Amino acid sequence: MATVILLRHGRTTANASGVLAGRTPGVVLDETGREQVARAGERLASVPLVGVVSSPLERCRETAQAVLERQSGPTPLSIENGVNECDYGDWQDRSLADLAKEDLWSVVQNQPSAVTFPGGESMPAMQARAVAAVRENDAAFEAEHGSGAVWAAVSHGDIIKAVLADALGMHLDLFQRISVNPASVSIVHYSSARPTVVLMNTDAGDLSWLAAAAPTTDAAVGGGAGHATT
Template sequence: MTTVLLVRHGQSTWNAAGLMQGQTAHVPLSELGHEQARAAAAELRELRPGAMVASDLHRAVQTAEHCMAATGRRFTTTPALREQGYGVLEGRPSRELWDVVDWTDVHWAAQGGESLAQLHARVAGYLSDLQAAPPADVVALVTHGDTIRAAQAVVAGHGPEAMPHTTPHNGSITRLEL
């Protein structure tokens, strides 16, 4: 059995501004986000991960750097742990999207984006590979809210239509067993 510790990145400057981030690569952590990342890193140190992998998006990498400083554990990055892509909607105020996004259709995607079904399939593939060849008994994955929700559904044996509705808080750690 492999324990997976899903660390959600700290608050980003776009989280604070209420902007849709998706896979926009350059978005950094806010000052609060750095505080949240340091707190998550301190908690992670106590959980003793034997390996750490992060999304390659800047906000996750910055969070992983805090985790590395606290645990002494180096990390690798992968695009497999990125947030759901929202294509042309990225950078727009999130509140404007409630009338644009079809939240009921798991196959809906914005132009240039990714559907929940595609996100779910990407995360399922990554977790399957991780389970087949775990780098350690306890693995920390520094990632994003929708990616964590997809991982929760995958591990529970559910499809994308049954992803949890609640997104974990910035700087939180969600524990799953593979």
């Protein structure tokens, strides 16, 4: 199958003020966030992406645009509701400090599989639709461009954590052990055998090796030699 770069949007005005933005319209990158996504675009400039798939929210579309501006050739952008932010329902637009006082907060931290946000989405439903969207897009890019295709999905922290947990074979109740920072890059390669998590939560480092990476269905016994560096 193809290889997906999971890119979280850059820091937003809501992130900086400690508010759970959710799907609130009009939440955009702040100055720090714009700097972060510019650096992410630079990291990905050496990787010829066959496509970019973005959450419909402004902060992700801004991040996707920063990536597209650094690509050397035309790269299609599509909007994917499957990687939209979690529907936090009544929790949306509330401060994290206030939400931490709710009884549900400890369940979110320790047993996400049991959480349905009041007036919103359950966390298992969030994971299921996000994983399905990523895998369906990955299969489509592989079918069109071959198994060496690399594409990017621009999404949100909890969404990317849920996709990574699935790729790692982790139960959703363990997904809070994963960190996904603003504008961070994680990489998953799907194959007929299993997903392989190549990188997680990185904000620096050369990615040009992705352009020539040889996909394989087998794990390297003993760890292998790693990828070639430039």
